[in-house]
Amino acid sequence: MEIIDSGRFEPAADGSAHYAEHLQVPALSFGTYSLPAGSVDGQSPHNEDEIYVVTSGRGSFTSGGRTIEVGPGTTLFVPAREEHRFHDITEDLVALVFFAPAYTGIPQS
Template sequence: MDIYQLSDLMGRRKESGESYLEFLRVPSLSMGVYTLPAGAEDLQEPHTEDEVYYVVHGKARMRIGSDYREISAGSIIFVAANVEHCFCDITEDLTVLVFFAPAEYTHQGGE
């Protein structure tokens, strides 16, 4: 059994200097924490796996395909594999838990 504390994950993510920290990987699932500061541009590309985002903190809009929705702490967002999406108009620093199923890059043959 693995138990994670968000504060520990945020510290590890900050130490890495990266905006995304994967903290769990098994064949059927991977999880990470993603942060974007207010005003940032989210440059992610579509993923080859289904994805769920849980917004822990922050405010922004989410673009999925051509649809835009307001998101904030507590929002849960599903994005199907291969669908273009990004966070935009980030007005408050964003912290998001990310869940991929199966594990991220599974359908690309790994990274």
């Protein structure tokens, strides 16, 4: 068993969005994504399926041509290679992020 401390708001040193990986095994990986209010989510589609669970903050999320408002408790599934992003972030946002299989960091090809 491994105990993981996660879900805290931790922006990058320059105050921008920040992803921190906490666990990686071949079948999945897990991390937290911190997006300060007003920040830009510049991510590209991934080769892995992804689940986000918003733990704090508020904003909007667009994926697959659909946009929704997100806040604590919102859970989102994004299939591999689908364009997606958080935007219009009005309160510092933290999301738990689960990738399956494990996140490689390699952009879609």
